[in-house]
Amino acid sequence: MDNKTSYPEPCLEKQLKGHRNGITALYFSPNEQQIASGSLDNSVLLWDLRGTMRSYRFQGHDEAVMDVTFSPSGKYMASASRDKTVRLWVPTVTGSTGMFKAHSQTVRSVQFSSDGTKILTASDDKIVKLWSTDKHKFISSYVGHTNWVRCARISNDGSVIASCSDDKTTRLWSLDSGECIHTYKDQRGHGTYLAWHPSGCYVAVATSQGNVKLYDIRTHNLVQYYSIHNDAVNQVAIHPSGSYILTGSKDGKMKILDLLEGHPIYTLSGHSGSVNAVSFSTSGDYFASAGEDKLVFIWKTNFTEQGNEKENVAQNMSMVPRSASQISKTSSALKGRNQVVKKR
Template sequence: MASAISFLEPTLEKQLKGHRNSITAAFYNPNEQQLATSSLDNCVLLWDLRGSMRSYKFQGHNEAVIDVSFSPSGKYMASASRDKTVRLWVPSIIGSTGVFKAHSQTVRSVQFSPDGTKIITASDDKIVKLWSSHKHKFIASFVGHTNWVRCARISNDGSIIASCSDDKTTKLWNLENGECIHTFKNQKGYGLNIAWHPSGCYIAIGTSEGNIKLFDTRTYNLVQYYKVHDDAVTKIAFHPSGSYILTASKDGKMKILDLLEGHQVFTLCGHNGAVNAVNFSPSGDTFASAGDDKLVCVWKTHFTEMSYDTKENMQLNQMTVPKSTSQTTKIRSQIKGKHQVVK
């Protein structure tokens, strides 16, 4: 397998100011011309990335906005709030197009399905729910968690939902029949954020203990494990190539992990205080970060990409990944095809 020839460090291109409280999430419009951010200031800001950097403010939620997401077409945004509702917006001066009460407690995450016809939500009421995006009709509940559900994300083919909870489990759900396919149990800490690898074969979980865990969703094996943060991992994002993970943490740092080589390549310190949001643009050329300092940072990626001959562009379960960056860490490789066990 080919490896990267060199790495160029990301550069900070812009800092955007507008929110009046901590920023909780950031999401690019698929057209890459806009960036949406949500905040504890009860608002969503939509940033024009084409030069002016001006922002539109979307107001309507009565309490903090915890998550924001674009539809695959880029024609709509959805925001999730502590006020127990999800709001739909047109990303222009038109603004709000609808609101519905999604849960009985705080809505922690919201996401459109890959075809844009459904919306998935997760809440402190311990439930993951599925809705139609057109008329906001309730479709199904996914019940099984015994504590707050921090995040729920749909696989790229729209067939599986992954959710993580304060009950120290991560669950995979069958979207069609609502059944729990598998439960991953965390011995320490709990998952705060989930991301699907572009291949659809792996999920990454960022935990309250500062760890990043990658699981194979076909074999349910732990295939990579990183201990790189000193505090909770708040957000994780895969680069579109599938070669890298970008992480954010309450420790005020961001990390870039090379999944093919199995180690950390960069530590970024662009914020004062906790970093609560990171996300790559659809092309991967840029990424955004935001946090408690109320700033949105836009970075140029500068990564050297790799070329692959197969559709499934990586085999994570054949890699050796250290538990930490310590040079004294000893890694014992197990049978090929299984995850690496750190002793």
Template sequence: MPGISGLTEPRLDRAFRGHRAPVTSVVFHPEEQQVISGAHDGCLFVWHFKPQLRPFRFVGHKGEVHDLAVSRSGQCIASASADQTVRLWTNSAQGDSKVMKVHTAPVRSVCFSRDDSILLTASDDKTIKLWSVASQRFHASLLGHTNWVYSADFSKNSELVASGGEDRVVRVWDVDKKATLMTFPDFEVPVAKVKFHPDGSCVAACGHDGCIKLWDLRSPDAHLLCELSGMLPEIWSFPEISAPNRCRMVLCPLLTTPPHGMVC
């Protein structure tokens, strides 16, 4: 990968074929026993690393799958779809699911809280919503974005939420107060993805122009810690942030989502 020192080109280890449309989201099982994928065909696949095991195929969405999340136990899979619903799937061959519908537009993002009790969703209806996983009931909305919300993420203690979208603003929310704590209107393009550092000390966001920005939440003014640009023409996701004091980000494109419906 040009422009990022210390990283070597990834080597293809496995390829999983089954989707009939572009793959949009790929996540690891917490114990790295499986890989879960969602696609524009509206289906989810649970792929096993043991080659003798057949994959699980989950069908139910009436639109493309935009995002996936897996609970810490690995027993529950959440999916966000263009059909305006979120589904909670049991990670088994039967693929039973429960439907959650409050959003009035396509759902772009889904995320579990650290204790798996709350589900966080973001949508083209300009809202972010909090749900009870146990009851599948809507709990509260976070209101403030003026356009589609593409991404939302919980902090380590699940007390904060970061979000970003088409309005080009990154927001950090207080979950208990359901209020915006701070805003970062630093992007000139829509914000594709937001992510907290694992210890909650900073938040990162990437724009459609390939630019990544990192803010230090430990400082009183939550100043812009660094900005990385020119590495890639467009970024839609990044899985891990590390070493914020050195302004270093780790981009791990170990799983790619090619347009022909194959997971690599």
């Protein structure tokens, strides 16, 4: 490979074992010293990443935990469950600090707004809802989806909500007015997860067909399309620089996509079974993956080390990324510590 497209490969640093069933969600604390994981075993585990690898188990949900997140300050965690509730926790031995029934069916996703004052939820009851963090007071509903809502996320500036549903649409909503601004339709698969680009101009949508789509919310154009997995993409995470996307798939693989080059640069394997959750740390120096095998892997990112100039471009988003279609098969493999890293 030439220098332009060669990257230091990510390396697996830690494996965390403690859940009794498949893991559904991961989220780093803002200070990167802890990571929370949610599982089908009805619990949230909070792992200390500072050397001890000790974990605290938070129990209270009656059914599977579908999503977990930290507040921007790191003071609280929130978890969403099949038991139709959202629970708030203090991320210490203190534990539970509150619970509210958020929906009439499974709560699939939960997120704090960037100022920490609001909580966004999405559910199988087809509705997206906004709540106040303080006293968990209901603020508004976003109604229009005609099937389960898999994921809903607020843009960094707090003005727009994006949601994806089994009704094969991804919708943009005005947070304040509650109106649907735009609907992106997919003829084949449905969105399983989505993430905002740090610029606030793009939304990445993972699909049940093994694809990742990047939409420009200003023009509503599909600006990038990656057909990269052999089964559903369960989650996507965007690097804080805005230059890379990390995917986790039901096919047991993860991919790292270079958004400015417009193609995948790595395939990572190591998990047995579906990769259900992926997450970057706040700085982007680390990322985590987890899935059906009940294990959390912590990885050192590394591949950003040669991409500083590129990251500045991505930060400004002054160039529209080139679209990517069918990607050629992997060329070379690097094996190590229970994982395989493949260069594209």
